[in-house]
Amino acid sequence: LAAIAGEVPAVVAHILNKDRADGAPSAAAFAFGCRAGTEMLWTLLHSCLTVVLPVALWLCTSLPKVGGKKGKEGSEALHASRVSLRNVLAAVQTALADLQPELVSAQKAAAPSDVGSGLIAEAFPNGGAVAAHRAEVAKAAAEAHRRHLEKMQEAVACRAALIKSRGTFKP
Numbered sequence: 001l002a003a004i005a006g007e008v009p010a011v012v013a014h015i016l017n018k019d020r021a022d023g024a025p026s027a028a029a030f031a032f033g034c035r036a037g038t039e040m041l042w043t044l045l046h047s048c049l050t051v052v053l054p055v056a057l058w059l060c061t062s063l064p065k066v067g068g069k070k071g072k073e074g075s076e077a078l079h080a081s082r083v084s085l086r087n088v089l090a091a092v093q094t095a096l097a098d099l100q101p102e103l104v105s106a107q108k109a110a111a112p113s114d115v116g117s118g119l120i121a122e123a124f125p126n127g128g129a130v131a132a133h134r135a136e137v138a139k140a141a142a143e144a145h146r147r148h149l150e151k152m153q154e155a156v157a158c159r160a161a162l163i164k165s166r167g168t169f170k171p
Contacts, residue, residue, distance in 0.1 A: 005088045006091075008044075008088075009091050011048070015036075031106060032109075049159055053163070060169050065170075096160040104153065
């Protein structure tokens, strides 16, 4: 559990490019054409958190609390497990909270610039149809990217709500 509590924030920091020297998130983590951020977020949501969250929430209800004032055999290990579980839940909740504003700002970002339009104009001087088709494709790709980010934001929000619905977990 302690390893998971350390790895999830590290993965989110890498997704947001916070592992740079200045520690600030990169604005391009979920930008149009940048596959790394969205692919790593998808993997985190559908591989890691698909396993970690149900198990952690199940452990919240099934791990007994240490009872009584007398230290029973194994009570220290049980308490340490519950503290680690609380740390995992807090780490995942913090990581998801860090991702939400980045996804919202990426959705609101401007559409991609018309990169390469000068090359198209040089190659096809009278190619109005090519330019129109290219603009149509760029618009469709930008809309698909925006919808993809919207679905990722919904997935992050659902997982954050799942953790919050559990309430506070006291070791």
